[in-house]
Amino acid sequence: MVPTLEQLVVRHTLRLPVPSGSTTTPGQGAAAARQFDAALMTAGFKLSSALFARLAGLPRETVTGTAAETLDTLRRRVGDHVRHNVYFRDFPANVPDTHDFWAWCVSEALADDSSRASTLAQLSSGMVDLLTLPSYGTYLHTYEEMLTAQDELIAAAGDRLTVLHLGGEPAEEVSELYLALAGSTTPLGEEALADLAVLAAECVGGPQPGEFPVRENRAVVNAARLRAGASPLLDTVTDVLRLACALADGDVTLREPTRFRALSRPVRRTLLAGLxxxxxxxxxxxxxxxxxxxxxxxxxxxxHPHEYPKWPHAAEVFAVARGEKVARSFDSRLEELLDHGDVLGATALLKSAPGRLFRSLDRLLRADWEETPVRQREVRGAVVAAATAVAPAVSGRVLLSVREHLDNRRRGAFGAPRLFVNGSGSAWVTPDTRAGLPASHAERLIESIDAELSRRLPLAENLLVDPEVLDVALPLSGKAVASGVGVLPRGSVTAIEGELLRFFVYWKQTAQSTDYDLSALMLKADYSTQSWLSYTALTGVEGEHSGDITDAPDGASEFINLRLGAVRGRYIVPQVNLFSGEGFEETEESFFGFMLRESEQQGRPFEPRTVRMKSDLRGPGRVALPLVFLRDEDDGRWYAKWMHFHLRGRPASNRVEENRVSVSTLVRGVVERRYLTIRYLVGLLTVAGGNVTLWDGKTLPEEPVTYIGLERPDGLPAGSRVLTPGNLRDIVPA
Known part of the structure; x- marks a missing residue:
């Protein structure tokens, strides 16, 4: 389903654009607005007071039309747009012991005329394939029958109620969202990039960002400009390649190959002229x-560049690609200098590419060359001086990434975990065998970066910060971070409040039988295995698995219910394993999430009011690791730390038992890594003299503020700037 522009605004901002319609009959839409609010609350949302008042003054039919569209958008955000059935109808009650359940499945197969012979043959061989048993892996009751067996949810103060706020005029909201996405200083995720394409087509004739810091965003906007008859914005040859990918609906990040389509003559001329x-x-x-x-x-x-001799420079591009013309790359020149131990020469070359210089600092500072210790100090000092000189020309995202890297390097020991993550979320860990960085030079670089970032940060006169957002990692990239609700950047830490922690996964296959398995691995403080819950261990540590579903033509769900007080390990690692069928990027839909509730609340297996996080499952791997839950040794409280990882796994039959070592290694890598967070930037602002106030969760200011938090509170003064997870990328300096 293609979202409307208003739905995009709601999804990204939790603001509802002011609907068009007459307001000459005040109160006409009040009844419809109350019904809308009540329906929203069942999904864990609520109208702000200002939005309710505005809707109440609109015609009833306008409110009901807006409500239907908005409810669909918000329900999809939390996963409430599908039916979540469970194999064990009474889950989490009456979940059997695993072996007792398997024995029951066998007895049911023996009682079935169609499966008796094959089951007896398997039993005689000493091994039974569960997937051949008619009672295993498919729902034995309807969704409605499951609902009748469940008690109603008892509302609790801790249930999530996310406020939907009043937006401005629809055209203004669409333009503002377009400018925010197009001008983002950090790369966007897959969904946001697709949304930008829709918005760019609508806004191509309106206001544009002053610059496009991210090249992928520029490519998407250029495609819209070209289709509208405007000239694309090009200043590198790669801009042209990305634009061609965008026109072919391919990958503008250039990670995956694009199948280029036949192009019209006007488009070919535009691309060649640009080149x-x-x-x-x-x-x-x-x-x-x-x-x-x-x-x-x-x-x-x-x-067909040979058909256009009037653009000879464009033809040179393809001559270089074919190897007919030599154009020595920057990398080859750099490698030659470093191979000869010419660190100063390499540094001089890198000064022409400030971002590359910063990304190369670690290598330059530990370069191994035959020099006296005094000369080594001089050369390293020159490297630091060069970096300090070009720092004003380096993007804020690169400065922050290098700052985080240096902080971990000076803390890390030889052989400590070294974490690698690529743009699609594939991750691996290896011991760090690099030589340490000279402490004094690392400190000088960190001080230089801090000073440059402090200079760029706007000194907010009134900054109001929710303490719960302080440990959210800076969103330096939206890649590999799935879309959804409550999703935070990799490395973010948030507190977990509640007695019961419940994971869920949903998937719907497209063309072939697909089996995803939800599991939870419990690790000890030393990252060794404590226990796990999965289809092979349905109960344990006072927790329950809802049962294994092995085919999802109409969609399927699995759940794991845990009592946090009963978990003896220090880490809980939920994971989704692809056992067979379609990958995460091939299914019609697949997502993961978790809920929190109190034990007395009861309720259905899936209750949207208790959903704290829901994210789409998208990635190239066969094992998804969205986050890890860890218990603090000092206060005993549980916290979530986001990972957004994908393991390659096996082509099929992935199980929690078989990837315990690789998972625990990754968990250690992310748990022991220190990420730059909102706390760091707020600290810079405080030192610089900014007026920073930590919000008490109740008192709202009378004057406009810049508010940073996990959610926008209802009642902020008009004119306030609000930064929440949906637009936290705006906090990253350009």
């Missing part, structure tokens, strides 16, 4: 072609 202009202005940019040589070759087959 020609870029290379003519700066022939050195031909060096960028080698990084995507094969993509350029495929694109050349569609552009």
């Amino acid at each position: 020609d202009a870029v290379v003519a202005a700066s022939p050195a940019k031909l060096a960028d072609v080698a990084a995507h040589r094969e993509a350029w070759k495929r694109l050349g087959e569609r552009l």
Whole structure:
């Protein structure tokens, strides 16, 4: 389903654009607004007082139309748009022992004429395949029958009620969202990038960002501009390649190959003219072609540059791609200098690419060359001086990434876990065998970065900060962070309040039988295995698994219920294993989440008011690791720390028992890594003299403020700037 522009605004901002309609009959829509509010509350949302008042003054039919569209959007955010059935109808009550359940399945198969012979044959061989038993893996009751067996949810003060706020005029809200996404200083996730494409097509003739810090965003906007007859914005050859990918609905990040389509003559002329202009202005940019040589070759087959001799510089791009013309890359020049131990020469070259210089600092500072200790100190000092000099030209995202890296390097010991994560969330850990960085030089770099970031941060006159957001990691990239509700950047830490922790996974296959398995691995303080819950261990540590579903033509759900007070380990690692069938990126839909509730609340297996986090399952791996729950040794409280990892796993038959070592290694890598958080930036602002107040959760100011928190409180003064997880990327300096 293609979302409307208003739905995009609601999804990204939790603001409802003011509906059009007459307000000449005040109170006409009040009854409909109350019904809308009541329906929202069942899904864990609520109208703000200002929004309720505005809707109450609209015609009833306008309110009901707006309500239907908005409810669908918000229910999808928390996973309430599908039916969540369970294998064990009374879950979490009456979940049997695993072996007793398997024995029952066998007895049911023996009582069935169609399966008796094959089951007896398996028993005689000493091994039974559960998937061949007719009672295993498929629902034995309807969704409605499951509901009748469950008690109603008892409302609790801790249930989630997210406020939906009043927005401005629809056109203004759409334009504002477009400008925010297009001008983002950090890369967007897959869903946000797709939403940007929809918004760009609508807003191509309106206001535009002053700059496009992220090249992928520029490519999406350029595609909209080209389709609207406007000139694309191009200043590198790779901009042209990304634009071609966008026009083919391919991957503008260039991580995956794009199948280019036949292009019309006007489009071909535009792309070739753009290439020609870029290379003519700066022939050195031909060096960028080698990084995507094969993509350029495929694109050349569609552009036919030989048919346009008036653009000879464009033809040079494809000559370089084919190896007919040499354009030495920046990387090759850099590697040659470093191979010869010329650190100063490499540093001088890197000064022309400030971001690359910062990303290379670790390597430059520990370069191994034959020099005296005094000379080594001099060279390292020159590297630090060069970095300090170019720092104003480095993006805020790179400065923050390097600051985080240096902090972990100075804390890490030889052999400590070294965590690698690529743009799609695939992760691995290896012992860190690099030589340590000179402490004094690392400290000087950190001080330099802090000073530069302090200079860039706007000194808010009134900054109001919810303490619960302080340990949220800075969103330096939206890649590999799935869309959903309550989803935070990798490394973020939030407190967990509640007696019961319940995980859920839902998937719906497209063309073939698909079996996902929800599991929870419990680890000790030393990251060794304590126990687990899965389809092979339905009960344990006073927890329950809802039962294994092995086919999902109409959608399927699995749950794990845990009593936090009964967990003896220190870490809880929920995971979704692909046992067979379609991958996470192939299903019609798949998502993971968790709920929190008190033991006396009862309720259905899935209750949207208790959902704290729900994220789409998307990634190339076969094992998804969204987050880890950890118990603090001092106060005994539980916290969640976001991972957003995907393990490659096996092609099929992935099980929690078989990936325990790799999972525990990854968990250690993310738990022991220190991430830069909102607390760091707030600290910089405080030191710089900003007026920073930690919010008490009740008292609201009378004057406009800049508010940073997990959710926007109802009643903030008009004119306040609000930063919540949906737009926390705006806090990252350009």
